Amino acid sequence: AQSVTQLGSHVSVSEGALVLLRCNYSSSVPPYLFWYVQYPNQGLQLLLKYTTGATLVKGINGFEAEFKKSETSFHLTKPSAHMSDAAEYFCAVSKYNFNKFYFGSGTKLNVKP
Amino acid sequence: GAGVSQSPRYKVAKRGQDVALRCDPISGHVSLFWYQQALGQGPEFLTYFQNEAQLDKSGLPSDRFFAERPEGSVSTLKIQRTQQEDSAVYLCASSLVVGSGEQETQYFGPGTRLLVL
Numbered sequence: 001a002q003s004v005t006q007l008g009s010h011v012s013v014s015e016g017a018l019v020l021l022r023c024n025y026s027s028s029v030p031p032y033l034f035w036y037v038q039y040p041n042q043g044l045q046l047l048l049k050y051t052t053g054a055t056l057v058k059g060i061n062g063f064e065a066e067f068k069k070s071e072t073s074f075h076l077t078k079p080s081a082h083m084s085d086a087a088e089y090f091c092a093v094s095k096y097n098f099n100k101f102y103f104g105s106g107t108k109l110n111v112k113p
Numbered sequence: 114g115a116g117v118s119q120s121p122r123y124k125v126a127k128r129g130q131d132v133a134l135r136c137d138p139i140s141g142h143v144s145l146f147w148y149q150q151a152l153g154q155g156p157e158f159l160t161y162f163q164n165e166a167q168l169d170k171s172g173l174p175s176d177r178f179f180a181e182r183p184e185g186s187v188s189t190l191k192i193q194r195t196q197q198e199d200s201a202v203y204l205c206a207s208s209l210v211v212g213s214g215e216q217e218t219q220y221f222g223p224g225t226r227l228l229v230l
Contacts (some may be wrong), residue, residue: 004155036221043117043204043221044156090155099169100146101219103155 004093006104014112019078021107023065023091026072033074034092034101035065044090050074061085086111115139117222119205125228126195134190134225138207145188146219147180148204156204162188195229202226 007022036044048059148156158172164185182188206219
């Protein structure tokens with residue numbers, strides 16, 4: 001069975017501060033991992049993904065995430081938050097050819113001026 | 114190019130009514146997925162099509178839920194005799210190829226927000 005845990009349903013940071021959104025997964029096989037962002041009344045937009053290869057993955061809008069197998073984690077970071085980063089972020093896990101994603105419950109990011 | 118589109122964007126139904134939700138995937142995308150997103154939760158998998166074949170419907174919560182994709186393009190999710198617990202956002206996603214050796218990215222539509230009164 002696969003599951004995804006996102007610690008912290010709400011995270012608040014000041015503009016310019018580091019953003020850290022946590023994601024831990026459980027998987028019986030090596031997973032594929034994704035971060036999506038959801039703005040109000042919009043669909044999910046892919047930020048970045050890890051499938052194979054380099055464990056540090058860079059995505060759009062300055063976000064990056066590192067796959068740490070030993071910690072079963074895939075935390076999302078951004079060095080300097082911008083007001084436009086305020087949204088809800090979802091971590092998802094799949095496995096090769098499994099065809100479905102399992103999502104975490106989401107983290108709402110608030111950016112204070 | 115055009116992304117995944119869904120209609121209607123909002124739907125209010127009285128308990129017991131049938132509803133039909135439409136998804137237009139990205140042109141040429143082979144795979145299509147439906148997810149249900151309850152308030153404050155992440156999306157949960159409902160069903161998956163590859164072309165017109167429904168390969169996985171393990172996430173459909175009851176036999177009141179039915180999905181089809183008869184020509185391998187547009188898909189419809191139908192909910193019969195709606196109940197209040199069916200209130201949620203229904204998301205559709207499509208991807209180019211599944212099983213190509215790398216999990217393909219799923220591209221999501223804006224969703225249909227269903228409210229059952």
